[in-house]
Amino acid sequence: MNKKNLTDTAILTVAGLSKSFGGVKAVNDLSFSVKKNHIHAIIGPNGAGKSTLFNLITGIIPPDEGEVRFFTTDITSLRSDQIAKHGVSRTFQNIRLFPDMTVFETVLIGTYLLTGAKLAPALLRTKAFRENERVAKQRVEEILKFVGLWDVRDEYAAQLSYGNQRRVEIARALATQPQLLLLDEPTAGMNPKETKELMDLFTAVNNEGITILIIAHDMNLVNTLSDHITVINFGEKLVEGTADVIQKHPAVIEAYMGKVKVDA
Amino acid sequence: MEHIRKLGYRRLGLLIGVLALLMIPLGITNPYFMYVINLILIYILLVLGLDLLVGYTGQVSIGHGAFFGIGAYIAAIFSTKLGLSFWLTLPIAILATAIIGFIIGFIGLKLIEEYLVMATLAFGTIIWLVFLNWTDVTGGPMGIALIPPPPEMNFGLFTLSFTQYADYYPLLLFFVIVAIIITKLLINSGFGRSCTAIRDDELAAQSMGIPVFRTKVIMFTISASYCGAAGTLYAHFIHVVSPETFNFTMSVTILTMVMIGGQGSIIGAVLGASLLTIFSEALRAAPELRMLIYGLLIVIMMMFFPRGIMGIISFYRKLIEKRALLKKLKGGKATVDVKKEGLGYE
Structure with missing residues (x-):
């Protein structure tokens, strides 16, 4: 893929973010950063805490611990409308029109x-x-x-x-007019044609200079689009890296497929 | 003709409508009818105010009768005890109800849905008790009488001396038109749009950068001041205020008017206020029966026509449009058929 100028500037930094619901740690000491102009994918099994992470970033629910920074601004304790004002916009897993x-x-x-x-x-x-x-x-x-x-x-x-x-x-x-767009499973429930069209749209949006943080299950989409992938499971970061690294990583295979028994 | 075309038929229609409305007192000689019409105009103001909150922002209040009362009592007190004229009591009442509305909104709107309803109900009841028991200022159960009419207005051609009901009509009509214009300007702006967004989906609205709480509080404040203005007009029109006018029943009546007419519609507000005022005047002899029927009406409307009369109208309008479209399609097909037949005969 001929890609736009990828930068090293972190547009979003999540540091030590934690959130528990009752006894369940939905997000546990999670840290990662999203680089400007990237398409950054968050993947992980169901219930891994991906949507909670989005709600924490956009200020819909407050975190128990940790920090969210947009460029260098601390946006952890801001309301979602204030965060939107900084240039972070989102879509919802269940479409909210x-x-x-x-x-x-x-x-x-x-x-x-x-x-x-x-x-x-x-x-x-x-x-x-x-x-x-x-x-x-x-x-x-x-x-x-x-x-x-x-x-x-x-x-x-x-x-x-x-x-x-x-x-x-x-x-x-x-x-x-966001600088960072958060997409929560945008292609869930779409047929292959719709998915393909939406993927083209995401690329077009990204080419306009908008950084995208996307939650997805569709591995084809993730591998084709993303510049960087963070895998989370049980609210913790499992691995991160490019698509090639992620696909071959044993921990990812284990999280998705279960433990491989070498002796058998 | 050119001038008229430039003006646009819509505006021309409005102009004719307003002129026709101004002619009403010439046709109606019965003072009681004039009294009812004036009452309708005051109710339209109240309904427009509450509809801004209920219909456009989705926040239900059953305490707006209190803002109506506060406006009326302020007019009564300031005009009888300090001798201020209507043109001074009006801005004072609007300002005061706006301030009280802001405070109540600021506290109440931290609550959601049914809790907000309970809070406004409590507020309405408290204010009613204040009217009833703060005898030194409000006159207690007796209320305040002998509120002066607005000062005479001279327009050269005619004079409004406010000695008969018909004299109040142009004044009230003026305020209703002003309120409608303000409402229209408000809802067709970024502010108005953000209110409808909050009504439809608060979370999505907030994620688009809309400060939900602040927007709600501002709308509550505006809504309260509409009722304050209506209260002042009421006091100077009826000349007497007493607590029982501004009790829970009044709040429910205004809300019923909003529901019946159709939430989020100016024409709906006018319709709701008109129909229910006439209805309740007709049932004057049995006020208890009135509340029973209001309750039933609200339940039926909410179950079958949640968008009120305007909802029913738009439903049938769409149905007719659909039928017309179908007819047109069928018509088109038919001509084709005729042609085919014709070709066959040749």
Whole structure:
């Protein structure tokens, strides 16, 4: 693959992150960093704590211990809207769309950070307000064309096909102008064609200079797309490295396949 | 004609509508009817205010009767004891209800769903008890009487002296139109959109950078001040305020109007307020029966028409559109068939 300029700057650093639910350690002393412009995959068996990790990074649940840094800013104790403001956006494992909104309206919500919510300009319809609205709508148009949803912009987002609903979610996340995009199992339940199309979309997004942190089960996707892989199991980091390293690593094979009995 | 076309038919329609509304008092000579119409206008203000919170932001309050009462009592106290005119009591009441709304919202909105409902219910009851028992200021169960009407307004051609119900009508209509315009401007902005996002999916909204709690508190504050304004108008229109007007029943009545009309719809607010005001005036003799019917109405509406009257209307509109589309498709096919037949005969 001819890749864009991969950098060594860490865009996201997770250090010693832990979270327990009751007695279960969902995430246990986890540390890794995501480099700028990479597509970084998180893989691991079901219940390994991948989604919890995403919720910790985006401030939906607070960690028990540890630290999350975005570039050099500590974002551990920030609310999710503040984290979004820093330039981290996400999609959800179970698609979360706004049931009463069209595709266009849904993506327009993502422009909140651009338009803001100041009341006085809205009530007076000032020039700056109208300009902001225009720019926001233009950006939505660009994004919808980019993800290939412009033709269905006036349809209700929740009535689209599963694959297109995921696209809406990604478009909404892109509208916040993120530097880092977190995708939580974006291709789960998709057929091979939809998966392929979404993979192309991720590559296109990445080529726009947006770093992607992706949770996935589809090993084909992970191997094709990712520059770096972190494998977690029982909330702990098992291994990390490039696709070649991961595939051959005995610990990964063990986690997925069970222990290989050498004597047998 | 060119001018009219430039104005757009939509705007022209609005203009004609407003003019027609202004003509209403000329056609209605019965003062009681005029009284009911004025009451409807005040209720529309209340419903618009509560709908901002319930319909657009998804936060249910059954304490908004208290904000209505606070607005009314502030107008009553400031005008009877300090001699302030309506044009001063109105901004004072709006400001005061906004501040109280902010405080209650700030505390209450930390709670979710049914807990918020309970908190607003408690707030409404407490305020009602204050009206009832703080006799020195509120006049206790007797309330405050002899609230002066707004000062005479002279428009050259005609004068509003506020000696009869019909005189209040243009003033109330003016405030309703202003409230509708403000509502429209609010909901068609980044702020309004963020509120609907919160209503639909709080977690997703917050992940898009929307400060959920702050947005809710601001909307609660605005919603409360709508009710404060309505309260002031009510006090200067009825000239008497007493605690029983602003009890739990009032809060439920406003909420019922929101539900019946259709949440998140301005026309729905107007419809809900109009229908239920007429309905409750018709049932004046049996107020207990009224609450029974309101309760039943809410349950039925929530079960079958969660989007109220406006929901039913949009459902049938879509159905008709679908049928028209089908007809069109069938029609197209039919012409093709005719052609085929024609060809056959040749």
